[in-house]
Amino acid sequence: MAEKRDFLRLGDLSLGEHRELRHRARVLKERRAHGVVDTSLAGKTLALIFEKPSTRTKLSFEAAITQLGGGAISIGGADSQMSRGETLADTARVVSRYADAIVFRTFGHDRLEELARAATAPVINGLSDQAHPVQLLADLMTVEEKLGKISGVAIAFVGDGTSNMAASWMEAAALFDFDLRIGAPAAYTPPTPMKSVTVAESAHDAVKGADVVVTDVWTSMGQEKESADRVRALRPYQVNRELLSFASKNAIVMHCLPAHRGEEITGDVVDGPQSVVLDEAENRLHAQKALLEHLLTQDAPKPARYPK
Ligand code: CP
Numbered sequence: 316m317a318e319k320r321d322f323l324r325l326g327d328l329s330l331g332e333h334r335e336l337r338h339r340a341r342v343l344k345e346r347r348a349h350g351v352v353d354t355s356l357a358g359k360t361l362a363l364i365f366e367k368p369s370t371r372t373k374l375s376f377e378a379a380i381t382q383l384g385g386g387a388i389s390i391g392g393a394d395s396q397m398s399r400g401e402t403l404a405d406t407a408r409v410v411s412r413y414a415d416a417i418v419f420r421t422f423g424h425d426r427l428e429e430l431a432r433a434a435t436a437p438v439i440n441g442l443s444d445q446a447h448p449v450q451l452l453a454d455l456m457t458v459e460e461k462l463g464k465i466s467g468v469a470i471a472f473v474g475d476g477t478s479n480m481a482a483s484w485m486e487a488a489a490l491f492d493f494d495l496r497i498g499a500p501a502a503y504t505p506p507t508p509m510k511s512v513t514v515a516e517s518a519h520d521a522v523k524g525a526d527v528v529v530t531d532v533w534t535s536m537g538q539e540k541e542s543a544d545r546v547r548a549l550r551p552y553q554v555n556r557e558l559l560s561f562a563s564k565n566a567i568v569m570h571c572l573p574a575h576r577g578e579e580i581t582g583d584v585v586d587g588p589q590s591v592v593l594d595e596a597e598n599r600l601h602a603q604k605a606l607l608e609h610l611l612t613q614d615a616p617k618p619a620r621y622p623k
């Protein structure tokens with residue numbers, strides 16, 4: 316039987332697989348728009364283990380597997396026996412006996428890797444402190460849908476350059492060959508800028524001429540105690556109409572959501588004509604359907620005959 320595949324970072328799939336997944340996601344989106352019911356994951360079960368809150372990730376994964384004929388089971392960290400000391404490895408081994416794949420949202424990326432090492436089912440990163448790759452699948456699909464291409468576009472990420480979203484955008488820039496400018500204050504610049512990434516302390520410099528302007532919350536889940544300091548330092552990096560006027564005339568505005576209106580982005584920009592945040596959120600559904608099909612049906616053992 317083929318070895319199970321995890322999706323913890325964007326680089327866990329080849330560029331060819333990424334292209335294939337984006338194509339399949341577009342097809343699935345189109346089919347749903349025409350009322351076609353797909354059952355490619357009939358009989359499959361997806362387990363979701365979430366140690367942090369979620370609206371989009373949890374519901375879009377549940378909707379994805381359900382719409383493809385499978386089912387979802389979920390548990391919050393505090394409700395599981397992990398809150399009473401059961402190890403990640405034991406949890407991983409047990410849940411793998413119930414489910415065909417596991418989506419795990421947690422704090423340290425090392426927890427995700429530990430779960431993935433022990434699980435015999437594929438593990439998908441539903442967001443860790445270091446990365447949010449399933450969000451990027453939808454984001455890249457959205458960029459391609461709106462601008463017709465990914466490679467060569469100029470993307471400005473403004474705000475907390477140390478966030479999981481900034482890290483995943485940086486990984487994406489290195490893999491997909493677009494120009495990423497991070498606009499962030501010195502205390503919030505990424506630790507290790509990568510190929511295709513430039514860092515500017517001025518939000519205006521980062522945004523100037525950009526085709527896409529992206530931001531993320533200033534206080535990520537788990538950082539609530541630092542909130543006042545973050546708001547103070549990041550205030551000049553708010554995505555507002557004035558900042559957006561430096562971008563290319565047809566620039567699109569992206570945000571993985573939830574948005575903290577009045578902090579990292581103003582309400583008029585979130586709701587404005589350049590914002591694609593709702594399409595971006597919708598694309599989570601289509602992109603994750605394609606991912607689930609890919610991880611769950613790859614080289615699936617084909618029985619020689621059906622049991623009687
Ligand atoms: N963008 C995103 O992952 O949203 P949730 O936290 O609601 O899942």
Ligand code: NVA
Pocket residue numbers: 442478479480531532534535536571572573
């Ligand atoms: N950086 C944010 C993303 C939320 C989807 C967080 O980790 O809270």
